[in-house]
Amino acid sequence: DVAFESLTPAEWFRRNKEIAGFSSPSRAMYQAIRELIENALDATENHGILPSIKASIRYVDKDKDLYSIYVEDNGIGIPEEEIPNVFGQIFYSSKYKIKQHRGIFGLGAKMVVLYAQSTSGMPVKVMSAMKGSQYIYTYEISIDTVKNKPVIHSHVRVENKYGWHGTAVKVVLEGNWQYAKSRIEEYFTRTAMITPYAEIILIEPNNEVLRFNRITTIMPKPPVEGLPHPSSIDLESLKQLINRNSDIPLIDFLKENFDGIGDETVREFLKTLGIRASKHVKRLSESELRLLAEKMRQFNGWRRPRADWLSPIGEKILANGILHVLKPEAIFVTTRKPASYSGHPFIVEAAIAWGGSIMPVDKPILYRYANKVPLLQDEGSDVIRHVIDEVDWGQYKVKFPAPLAVVVHVCSTKIPYASAGKEAIADVPEIEKEVRLAVREVARKLKVYLARKEKEQELLTK
Amino acid sequence: DVAFESLTPAEWFRRNKEIAGFSSPSRAMYQAIRELIENALDATENHGILPSIKASIRYVDKDKDLYSIYVEDNGIGIPEEEIPNVFGQIFYSSKYKIKQHRGIFGLGAKMVVLYAQSTSGMPVKVMSAMKGSQYIYTYEISIDTVKNKPVIHSHVRVENKYGWHGTAVKVVLEGNWQYAKSRIEEYFTRTAMITPYAEIILIEPNNEVLRFNRITTIMPKPPVEGLPHPSSIDLESLKQLINRNSDIPLIDFLKENFDGIGDETVREFLKTLGIRASKHVKRLSESELRLLAEKMRQFNGWRRPRADWLSPIGEKILANGILHVLKPEAIFVTTRKPASYSGHPFIVEAAIAWGGSIMPVDKPILYRYANKVPLLQDEGSDVIRHVIDEVDWGQYKVKFPAPLAVVVHVCSTKIPYASAGKEAIADVPEIEKEVRLAVREVARKLKVYLARKEKEQELLTK
Numbered sequence: 001d002v003a004f005e006s007l008t009p010a011e012w013f014r015r016n017k018e019i020a021g022f023s024s025p026s027r028a029m030y031q032a033i034r035e036l037i038e039n040a041l042d043a044t045e046n047h048g049i050l051p052s053i054k055a056s057i058r059y060v061d062k063d064k065d066l067y068s069i070y071v072e073d074n075g076i077g078i079p080e081e082e083i084p085n086v087f088g089q090i091f092y093s094s095k096y097k098i099k100q101h102r103g104i105f106g107l108g109a110k111m112v113v114l115y116a117q118s119t120s121g122m123p124v125k126v127m128s129a130m131k132g133s134q135y136i137y138t139y140e141i142s143i144d145t146v147k148n149k150p151v152i153h154s155h156v157r158v159e160n161k162y163g164w165h166g167t168a169v170k171v172v173l174e175g176n177w178q179y180a181k182s183r184i185e186e187y188f189t190r191t192a193m194i195t196p197y198a199e200i201i202l203i204e205p206n207n208e209v210l211r212f213n214r215i216t217t218i219m220p221k222p223p224v225e226g227l228p229h230p231s232s233i234d235l236e237s238l239k240q241l242i243n244r245n246s247d248i249p250l251i252d253f254l255k256e257n258f259d260g261i262g263d264e265t266v267r268e269f270l271k272t273l274g275i276r277a278s279k280h281v282k283r284l285s286e287s288e289l290r291l292l293a294e295k296m297r298q299f300n301g302w303r304r305p306r307a308d309w310l311s312p313i314g315e316k317i318l319a320n321g322i323l324h325v326l327k328p329e330a331i332f333v334t335t336r337k338p339a340s341y342s343g344h345p346f347i348v349e350a351a352i353a354w355g356g357s358i359m360p361v362d363k364p365i366l367y368r369y370a371n372k373v374p375l376l377q378d379e380g381s382d383v384i385r386h387v388i389d390e391v392d393w394g395q396y397k398v399k400f401p402a403p404l405a406v407v408v409h410v411c412s413t414k415i416p417y418a419s420a421g422k423e424a425i426a427d428v429p430e431i432e433k434e435v436r437l438a439v440r441e442v443a444r445k446l447k448v449y450l451a452r453k454e455k456e457q458e459l460l461t462k
Numbered sequence: 463d464v465a466f467e468s469l470t471p472a473e474w475f476r477r478n479k480e481i482a483g484f485s486s487p488s489r490a491m492y493q494a495i496r497e498l499i500e501n502a503l504d505a506t507e508n509h510g511i512l513p514s515i516k517a518s519i520r521y522v523d524k525d526k527d528l529y530s531i532y533v534e535d536n537g538i539g540i541p542e543e544e545i546p547n548v549f550g551q552i553f554y555s556s557k558y559k560i561k562q563h564r565g566i567f568g569l570g571a572k573m574v575v576l577y578a579q580s581t582s583g584m585p586v587k588v589m590s591a592m593k594g595s596q597y598i599y600t601y602e603i604s605i606d607t608v609k610n611k612p613v614i615h616s617h618v619r620v621e622n623k624y625g626w627h628g629t630a631v632k633v634v635l636e637g638n639w640q641y642a643k644s645r646i647e648e649y650f651t652r653t654a655m656i657t658p659y660a661e662i663i664l665i666e667p668n669n670e671v672l673r674f675n676r677i678t679t680i681m682p683k684p685p686v687e688g689l690p691h692p693s694s695i696d697l698e699s700l701k702q703l704i705n706r707n708s709d710i711p712l713i714d715f716l717k718e719n720f721d722g723i724g725d726e727t728v729r730e731f732l733k734t735l736g737i738r739a740s741k742h743v744k745r746l747s748e749s750e751l752r753l754l755a756e757k758m759r760q761f762n763g764w765r766r767p768r769a770d771w772l773s774p775i776g777e778k779i780l781a782n783g784i785l786h787v788l789k790p791e792a793i794f795v796t797t798r799k800p801a802s803y804s805g806h807p808f809i810v811e812a813a814i815a816w817g818g819s820i821m822p823v824d825k826p827i828l829y830r831y832a833n834k835v836p837l838l839q840d841e842g843s844d845v846i847r848h849v850i851d852e853v854d855w856g857q858y859k860v861k862f863p864a865p866l867a868v869v870v871h872v873c874s875t876k877i878p879y880a881s882a883g884k885e886a887i888a889d890v891p892e893i894e895k896e897v898r899l900a901v902r903e904v905a906r907k908l909k910v911y912l913a914r915k916e917k918e919q920e921l922l923t924k
């Protein structure tokens with residue numbers, strides 16, 4: 001006899017927390033701190049605030065491997081009435097927009113709370129104030145997994161005497177500092193490498209302090225919110241857009257709700273489909289909607305997706321960061337033009353660092369970034385790794401062992417992560433192609449450099 | 463200004479289908495057929511039915527890369543009133559139990575429907591009848607992602623004239639047969655390798671037929687449903703169990719709801735906690751519950767988890783399957799005793815195949831299985847791959863290139879998958895340890911064999 005059940009997302013992720021990266025105490029510790037750091041960077045950098053982030057990991061109970069993780073930022077804060085859902089309802093987010101953020105799923109903060117309450121039994125403690133807020137709000141929250149709703153254990157407000165704005169989060173959870181230490185430190189180092197305008201401090205359980213000072217006050221332009229591109233539209237999304245709109249003529253609906261649709265182009269397009277441009281959008285039939293979605297996706301005449309909703313690292317910051325951290329003898333960088341997959345714009349940046357303090361290796365040391373977040377796990381599932389493995393380095397005059405490091409950054413309004421732990425980019429053909437072109441570009445620059453060195457060497461030995 | 467939104471699971475997975483393995487048309491095609499085949503095997507084998515599964519992949523529209531995928535089984539069928547939720551509501555399943563199944567998430571069938579309707583606009587067609595049913599029920603279903611609810615396009619019943627029982631599913635979706643062909647064929651071959659009691663037929667788009675005949679009618683004993691083990695209990699689960707139970711004495715509650723709890727042991731255990739064994743379970747305080755969950759998890763005196771809820775392949779079937787498909791010169795197998803992680807029992811089986819038709823390779827060819835399902839993607843994220851990479855094959859007299867294949871099967875009431883696409887097992891320390899022990903066991907047997915061959919070789923050359 002077969003009994004069927006349904007689960008809320010909270011109950012599902014509680015049972016399957018490995019899917020979100022919480023597979024062992026050391027990995028959970030790593031995942032927790034990175035989810036909180038990424039929320040802090042999104043809350044500052046994306047809003048034009050120079051990030052100042054303080055983080056600490058402390059022993060709470062060494063026998064039970066319990067640690068407290070604390071992350072505080074000077075960001076835009078969270079509105080008082082939103083704090084419970086932000087930390088207590090899975091699939092709740094302000095980042096379900098067409099814009100580049102580190103966050104994407106509406107899951108990170110909740111997984112930290114879920115893992116913490118499952119291992120320590122303790123709720124999360126959150127303190128937050130928005131710019132100009134008269135009060136600082138403090139909550140203690142856990143998640144009711146049967147309902148996917150927050151449970152508020154306490155809710156206090158205090159006078160915001162010094163005009164603070166930002167968010168501070170503290171959880172107690174089971175971890176393994178001995179195994180997680182090097183990964184967490186590497187995560188902070190690689191984050192600082194491409195975020196020189198951020199000040200980040202990490203206090204470790206043994207009271208060692210990892211400090212990354214602000215090196216510049218120049219921040220890249222924050223991305224703005226974009227519109228979907230017609231080449232990513234499917235029937236579902238089209239219907240949802242129509243439901244949220246008033247009943248206006250189709251041509252206006254298309255021009256107002258999509259990026260890349262020119263007036264003359266869309267009139268021509270609708271003519272070939274045999275749908276009147278003036279037809280009111282809520283009166284389109286099911287078969288007309290189906291035709292429209294399919295043809296919009298296939299049509300080649302739309303303008304390319306804009307990159308205003310993206311925020312690449314930039315060649316200058318990338319080169320300086322790599323020089324500062326890896327100290328190579330030579331460095332070659334490139335930022336590709338925007339491309340798109342399924343209508344989501346993306347930009348690939350790549351760099352090769354050679355020699356200097358880089359130790360010779362049997363295969364290139366790979367530094368992967370997605371939306372400015374360093375990816376340190378699941379390398380084998382990442383499309384970037386697959387591309388690097390296929391490069392014939394011999395034709396660029398590289399003989400292993402060689403002091404070679406490759407840095408690849410993919411930024412997009414939607415990174416197609418291979419899993420909810422956000423550690424690998426899935427094998428999307430368009431991204432694979434762009435990564436390959438970017439790597440070849442910097443590899444050719446390396447080849448020129450090595451050829452020149454070779455020649456100089458020959459002249460010296462004559 | 464920051465706008466917060468919440469999403470249903472259906473909307474979330476529609477936007478993030480790469481998380482479930484639907485990252486490109488070729489991979490989506492592969493994922494779709496495997497989700498349906500695994501549902502078919504669960505519906506037959508786990509219920510003592512010799513599986514007869516017919517599958518076909520056909521061209522529907524070559525220009526649009528549209529294919530139909532059809533899978534039919536002779537399994538237990540789906541109750542009429544359950545069919546809409548089975549195919550139309552994400553996180554709906556009959557496998558949220560403590561028992562070994564291929565399915566685990568309540569997501570597979572729904573992802574197939576979601577991907578199909580997003581790419582072809584067409585609903586799934588389902589036909590099902592339970593044993594002895596007077597009727598065969600046919601539905602056409604799509605998913606309303608805004609509500610996470612099924613939309614029924616048609617619902618018909620016909621006389622079940624020939625007493626058929628089973629399920630047939632047909633979807634039309636965008637795929638890429640050219641890229642998916644070899645992976646899909648490999649999936650079928652590796653499935654047949656360890657399922658010799660199943661008859662599986664695949665009709666390909668070019669009308670080639672891949673046929674795996676039933677080689678034996680002896681099936682392994684189906685697993686039975688189990689109880690949770692106290693070493694996997696957390697506060698959440700404990701509270702949920704209490705809510706579902708009547709208000710009985712704590713000692714009875716523990717003995718009836720958990721595996722491995724002996725009467726004397728639990729009386730002793732409760733004494734050390736200072737909680738009365740006769741106290742009614744709904745009257746335990748929050749702090750008593752917290753103490754109970756924590757101490758149950760840590761206590762070493764429980765019996766080991768039982769393996770009645772598991773169904774390993776078995777050394778005989780494993781050896782015969784490998785001999786039949788890989789045709790090696792020698793084969794060594796082992797089935798480890800049951801172990802557990804977080805209270806979930808699991809068994810590791812390993813085999814090494816050497817020589818014969820196996821081509822020499824630079825590193826071992828790895829065949830991974832989880833709950834009798836071949837894993838073909840994401841090898842780099844899999845704990846099994848990590849263990850194999852660390853084996854020093856030299857100390858087992860293996861010099862590469864060598865004709866060496868390693869087969870590892872992990873079966874459990876809960877496989878800790880690294881992602882919702884179920885292609886890699888996460889790095890859980892207890893599983894890593896057991897896989898390492900299993901591989902070393904068969905590697906030692908290989909060493910004995912190679913040492914003997916070496917000696918024979920020396921004698922011949924004298």
Ligand SMILES: Nc1ncnc2c1ncn2[C@@H]1O[C@H](COP(=O)(O)OP(=O)(O)OP(=O)(O)O)[C@@H](O)[C@H]1O
Nearest residue numbers: 039043086093094095103104105106107108109167
């Ligand atoms: N430190 C913070 N400062 C301001 N807002 C925050 C902060 N942390 C979380 N938030 C808000 O809470 C929301 C939910 O955060 P959460 O980490 O769960 O999801 P996300 O960041 O949107 O996506 P992801 O799951 O990929 O991290 C965010 O979208 C953001 O609006």
Ligand SMILES: Nc1ncnc2c1ncn2[C@@H]1O[C@H](COP(=O)(O)OP(=O)(O)OP(=O)(O)O)[C@@H](O)[C@H]1O
Nearest residue numbers: 501505548555556557565566567568569570571629
């Ligand atoms: N061919 C089938 N025969 C009988 N029952 C089926 C069949 N396919 C699906 N079901 C039922 O529908 C449920 C949902 O299937 P679905 O594939 O979505 O999830 P699952 O198999 O439980 O888990 P997973 O997401 O890991 O596959 C199953 O648990 C099973 O009860």
Ligand SMILES: [Mg+2]
Nearest residue numbers: 039103108109
């Ligand atoms: Mg986040």
Ligand SMILES: [Mg+2]
Nearest residue numbers: 501565570571
């Ligand atoms: Mg399934």
